[in-house]
Amino acid sequence: MSVLADDLIDLAATRKSRGYWGNVGRRLLRDPVSMICAAILLLIALAAVFAPYLGLADPYLGSMIRRLRPIGTAGYPLGTDELGRDMLTRLVHGGRLSLLIGLLPVVFAFFIGTTLGIIAGYLGGVVNQLIMRTVDVFYAFPSVLLAIAISGALGGGLLNSLLSLTIVFIPPIVRVAESVTTGVRSLDFVDAARASGAGALTIMRVHILGNVLGPIFVYATSLISVCMILAAGLSFLGLGTKPPEPEWGLMLNTLRTAIYVNPWVAALPGVMIFTVSICFNLLSDGMRSAMDVRN
Amino acid sequence: MLAFILKRLLLVLPVVLAVSLVCFLLVYIAPGDPLISVLPPDASAELAEQMRRAYGFDRPLPVQFGIWLWKALHGDLGTSIATGRAVADEVARAVGNTLRLAAVASVLGFSFGLLFGFLAGYFRDTWVDRLVTTISIAGVSTPHYWLGMVLVIIFSVQLGWLPAVGAGPGGWAWDWEHLQFLILPAITMSVIPMGIVTRTVRALVGDILSQEFVLALRAKGLGEGRVFAHVAKNATPTAVAVMGLQLGYLLGGSILIETVFSWPGTGFLLNAAIFQRDLPLLQGTILVLALFFVFLNLMVDVLQAAIDPRIKRS
Amino acid sequence: MSEIDALKPAADIGGPCQPLLTVEGLSKHFALNASLFGKASVVRAVDDVSFSVAKGEVLGIVGESGCGKSTTARLIIGLMPSDAGKILFDGEPVGPVLSLSELRQRVQMVFQDSYASLNPRLTIEDTIAFGPKVHGVAPPQARARAHDLLRKVGLDPALFADRYPHELSGGQRQRINIARALALAPRLVILDEAVSALDKSVEAQVLNLLIDLKEEFGLTYLFISHDLNVVRFISDRVIVMYLGEIVESGPVEALWTDARHPYTRALLAAMPSLDPDNRTQEAPISGDPPNPIDPPPGCRFHTRCAHAEAICSARAPRLMATGGERHLAACFMVDPGSGHSKAVAPKVKETVNG
Numbered sequence: 034m035s036v037l038a039d040d041l042i043d044l045a046a047t048r049k050s051r052g053y054w055g056n057v058g059r060r061l062l063r064d065p066v067s068m069i070c071a072a073i074l075l076l077i078a079l080a081a082v083f084a085p086y087l088g089l090a091d092p093y094l095g096s097m098i099r100r101l102r103p104i105g106t107a108g109y110p111l112g113t114d115e116l117g118r119d120m121l122t123r124l125v126h127g128g129r130l131s132l133l134i135g136l137l138p139v140v141f142a143f144f145i146g147t148t149l150g151i152i153a154g155y156l157g158g159v160v161n162q163l164i165m166r167t168v169d170v171f172y173a174f175p176s177v178l179l180a181i182a183i184s185g186a187l188g189g190g191l192l193n194s195l196l197s198l199t200i201v202f203i204p205p206i207v208r209v210a211e212s213v214t215t216g217v218r219s220l221d222f223v224d225a226a227r228a229s230g231a232g233a234l235t236i237m238r239v240h241i242l243g244n245v246l247g248p249i250f251v252y253a254t255s256l257i258s259v260c261m262i263l264a265a266g267l268s269f270l271g272l273g274t275k276p277p278e279p280e281w282g283l284m285l286n287t288l289r290t291a292i293y294v295n296p297w298v299a300a301l302p303g304v305m306i307f308t309v310s311i312c313f314n315l316l317s318d319g320m321r322s323a324m325d326v327r328n
Numbered sequence: 329m330l331a332f333i334l335k336r337l338l339l340v341l342p343v344v345l346a347v348s349l350v351c352f353l354l355v356y357i358a359p360g361d362p363l364i365s366v367l368p369p370d371a372s373a374e375l376a377e378q379m380r381r382a383y384g385f386d387r388p389l390p391v392q393f394g395i396w397l398w399k400a401l402h403g404d405l406g407t408s409i410a411t412g413r414a415v416a417d418e419v420a421r422a423v424g425n426t427l428r429l430a431a432v433a434s435v436l437g438f439s440f441g442l443l444f445g446f447l448a449g450y451f452r453d454t455w456v457d458r459l460v461t462t463i464s465i466a467g468v469s470t471p472h473y474w475l476g477m478v479l480v481i482i483f484s485v486q487l488g489w490l491p492a493v494g495a496g497p498g499g500w501a502w503d504w505e506h507l508q509f510l511i512l513p514a515i516t517m518s519v520i521p522m523g524i525v526t527r528t529v530r531a532l533v534g535d536i537l538s539q540e541f542v543l544a545l546r547a548k549g550l551g552e553g554r555v556f557a558h559v560a561k562n563a564t565p566t567a568v569a570v571m572g573l574q575l576g577y578l579l580g581g582s583i584l585i586e587t588v589f590s591w592p593g594t595g596f597l598l599n600a601a602i603f604q605r606d607l608p609l610l611q612g613t614i615l616v617l618a619l620f621f622v623f624l625n626l627m628v629d630v631l632q633a634a635i636d637p638r639i640k641r642s
Numbered sequence: 643m644s645e646i647d648a649l650k651p652a653a654d655i656g657g658p659c660q661p662l663l664t665v666e667g668l669s670k671h672f673a674l675n676a677s678l679f680g681k682a683s684v685v686r687a688v689d690d691v692s693f694s695v696a697k698g699e700v701l702g703i704v705g706e707s708g709c710g711k712s713t714t715a716r717l718i719i720g721l722m723p724s725d726a727g728k729i730l731f732d733g734e735p736v737g738p739v740l741s742l743s744e745l746r747q748r749v750q751m752v753f754q755d756s757y758a759s760l761n762p763r764l765t766i767e768d769t770i771a772f773g774p775k776v777h778g779v780a781p782p783q784a785r786a787r788a789h790d791l792l793r794k795v796g797l798d799p800a801l802f803a804d805r806y807p808h809e810l811s812g813g814q815r816q817r818i819n820i821a822r823a824l825a826l827a828p829r830l831v832i833l834d835e836a837v838s839a840l841d842k843s844v845e846a847q848v849l850n851l852l853i854d855l856k857e858e859f860g861l862t863y864l865f866i867s868h869d870l871n872v873v874r875f876i877s878d879r880v881i882v883m884y885l886g887e888i889v890e891s892g893p894v895e896a897l898w899t900d901a902r903h904p905y906t907r908a909l910l911a912a913m914p915s916l917d918p919d920n921r922t923q924e925a926p927i928s929g930d931p932p933n934p935i936d937p938p939p940g941c942r943f944h945t946r947c948a949h950a951e952a953i954c955s956a957r958a959p960r961l962m963a964t965g966g967e968r969h970l971a972a973c974f975m976v977d978p979g980s981g982h983s984k985a986v987a988p989k990v991k992e993t994v995n996g
Contacts, residue, residue, distance in 0.1 A: 170343065170346040170347065171350075173343050173622050173625075174350070174614075174621065175576055175579065175621055176580070177581040177583065178583075178614060178621075179580075181598060182354055182614045185601065186607065186610065187358065188359060261471075262469075265471055266584050269584065269587075270587060271603070272602065285471075285474060289588075292477060292481050292485055293485055296485050297481070299477065299481070300478050303473075303475075306474060307469060310469040311465065314468065314469045315465065
């Protein structure tokens, strides 16, 4: 009984198993586009986090006589803004708030949406109807409109824009989580777990979560790009951060009047938003294909 | 078909009701007394109480909602605080401009998206595909309000070819004097739907080309042009559906672009409402836009069912 | 205290003559989702099914796909609620006396799809130890239990405990599923097409393993399969199901040598046999099973039966004794009073038992 003819895999030859995430990570590391995007994002994030220690100029210190210097001015490599503040330092410092308001709503929505979606998908029935029909209502609004409506009603400010963006991103995550959970729930191993007498909570924790988290996570990362654009957009409308805080969307807004004087400096904050957004998009695509392959 | 439409209409009613409820509640999530929005800042406590009763704010919330809904059904969306005019009139005036802009942007986005998508799907894994894919990813990753600024910088500030802001003198007309104002905002607005339609069509064409009937067509000796026509016929319904939804998103997203170009549409109206904390105006505009979005969804469903009979039965 | 309980089979209550499992009038009807205006249609997946399983016995259930055999299994273990019927385990009715969670320690199940029935994100060890942990066994003991069972199913724990399902072959995965089912020390194991997806050579090994384990742990099996050869090999007694109903049941040899229901005979005829003497002259079964949403009136098999007569579409035959010991069939041809032209009286051979 110890020697098995059906043993088609030479177990001695295969290395110690890495588990699912190890394989995904390895595939991701081999994708040059994803790695470049990750590097750029890491660079921007690190620069933002350590901005005060980089020896840059004071992001709040303006100068009336040095307003709107063009790119390449001595001492101001990226020029100055409408109040004579150094653009380079403001762009680097701007990453702190911009990345935060672009990421946090998706993170919050990920936790809340995944929880609700798994509950709806696993329990089904009335609970499912209750959660999913509520989610449907939010789907009746275009996401930008919903964010602006809630933000507009709540009034401007960082916390309000975080709140409104979180509300915007919960419904799509719930939908994805619910459909993935419904799929996993019908698999035999969930029935086997139920047959061993496990309660709903234990099954959701041990058997559902590990199998649905991957797809939901990838979907959530694809939302980061949208969230970056939306968050900066709220600031652009004056609904997010308040001046003089450096934040890319807000900077874009205040520099709007400067496009006749020094147009390319005015466009710089948008370049940052665009770069971060496209990097998250490509990284999310890379992650999706890294997770796609079974085996 | 009629039964399908009726059923869809029946399903839309609760959605409409829920959307109205969310819009109604917007005023209540706003900080402070909802009365503040209609009360002059130096009002006495007595006047405040009088107004509260007059506006029904002393009634329980469901009753207030009922009253509000009843009024809204009759076209009464309240009065704008800033202008003192009826919200319905304000929205009606702005909505035409937004629709015009969104319609032109949709046509642009749809046409180029379809073209790019077909090219990429047909020449899959060639340089054409890679170029188109890059453009579409860039398209969906672009903060469109920034793209608007860049276009203004290039075509208005640097080249001086097109006006930067506004919608032209007087009312709208389809002449060059007015159209030149429309070009930049419409292009800006079309970028995201273009990216999404491109992605969808590329995937669709790839799928269809890998199906057996295409092989059969080729085996029959059909020219590539005819094969292309078959593929187009099969991909178009889905592309139309995607575009229909995108039109809805355009209406919602127009606020940022209208702000950049000072285009006098609903987005501009919303922007004004936010800055003046004109809650009735905010509420009314959002309601109209959201209902329009629901209506578009409905139209897309019906249209799809008309094109593709399989949907009706599911 | 409870740790030890969870790893030991439940004590016998009724003695050897008390059936381990008794199913009475079990029914499951699925309402197909009703359209807004139309009336709902009902699938009678399992319709008034009764049988019992003796202690230490292997009871086979055979039938085409869609005949309700898997649904029966899921009803027994409580994975779906039944619409009607009673289940007694060792004489104790499930529900009022025996709770569902108590039942689930006594009855375990092995599923057909060896891959889908293992959580791809858990190691083999965690999968097997899951059940004991749920029942309060401390993790170290649960792990020891898992290793012990791996050895019992012929897999070296040192090689397999830390592996993931996708790294194993189908046969190995099914051994894991068997180990998982045994982890709670059940008395009855339901094997739902447990070897059907395996290669023939692997299938034979797993069947032998099942027989060994049955001896070692004193198990009782409910063996569900569409493969008659396999069922004959492992079963003591067989139930034949058709469209949610039992059409024939009896000891395996009686069924093979003296099948009384035309459906059973057709199934046997359709089975390739190497023994020329064993080939029946029965016309092989034709066509697909009728739509279960709208089963034919009377005998559900009459639409495909070569012997169908007017009576068959008018009334539904009941399971009745054929004369053979514990051999029942639901066919008018075994009912002399039915009026069917080919009806014969039960054989007189074994009238002693009645």
